[in-house]
Amino acid sequence: MGSIFCVANQKGGVGKTTTTVNLAAGLAKVGKRVLLVDLDPQGNATMGSGVDKRTLETTVYDVLLESATVVEARTHSPQGGYDVVGANRELAGAEVELVQLERRDKRLRTALHAVRADYDFVLVDCPPSLSLLTLNGLAGAHGVVVPMQCEYFALEGLSDLVNTIKQVHANLNPDLLIIGILRVMFDARITLQQQVSEQLKAHFGDKVFDTVIPRNVRLAEAPSYGVPGVVFDPASKGAQAFVEFAREMVERLDRMPARARAA
Ligand code: ADP
Ligand code: MG
DSSP, rough: EEEEEOOOSTTTTTHHHHHHHHHHHHHHTTTEHHHHHHHEOOOHHHHTOOOOTTTTTHHHHHHTTTTSSSHHEEEEETTTTTEEEEOTHOOOHHHHHHHSSSTTTHHHHHHTTTTTGGGGGGEEOOOOOHHHHHHHHHHHHEEEEEEEEOOOTHHHHHHHHHHHHHHHHHHHOOTTTEEEEEEEEEEOOOOOHHHHHHHHHHHHGEEEEEEEOOHHHHHHHHHGTTTHHHHHHSHHHHHHHHHHHHHHHHHHHSSSSSSGGGG
16 A cells, blocks of 8 residues: 655745656656656646646546546656656646535545555645645645755745644644655755755754755756656766655655555
């Protein structure tokens, strides 16, 4: 039975999609069965996995509105080596439609739990907000992976996310844990980044992943080819860091409470 993880941070452009796509490809590379779920109407994780969002007939929108199951909606990333439930602009409307529906925040949870046996990892790429879509992601997950850039305001934003996670934990999903904080787009030459990184470790301790993802142009180039960076240029520093991160996730999962592991 696979574990379900959300990649979340309410800020845009902090590396959520890059993390989700490359963690998925990294886990596939080390032999894990992976499903990536794109929960952002921008559909960047879908396109970055080599799946054309414009021609998709069934997406996560249909799964949320329960007009399709995950089995019906999933497709395969040929280059990434993992399955994808894609998203496109249609998903932006789901927010409004869901508000009126029952179990509006638990629909993804129900859908994903039905396919857990098919995967070792299910990774959900969240939109840059703490919206009903993100809530669906958090309500259905065992844990949250938080990518962050080591910049001055990053710590401030983190406390909003931590509060939301606490609320979801208390009201919707007692299983939810913060798995870890991933430092991304890191540049060790910048003193401020090192300082924020140290503050992070002082404050969050071993919740901060050991792996650090460097700023690497190959990771930024890969999406335009519809190939995860890990596959696009396996020798690049960014690709190697994400494979290392995939290994760290596997190890961290082994040390997590049983409820988050193969059950
Ligand atoms: P989010 O999903 O949080 O909005 P993205 O993953 O789309 O963030 O990243 C924002 C931008 O930064 C994208 O253009 C992406 O290619 C680039 N980027 C992300 N991570 C890295 C990295 N480690 N090195 C270089 N560019 C990166
Ligand atoms: Mg994104």
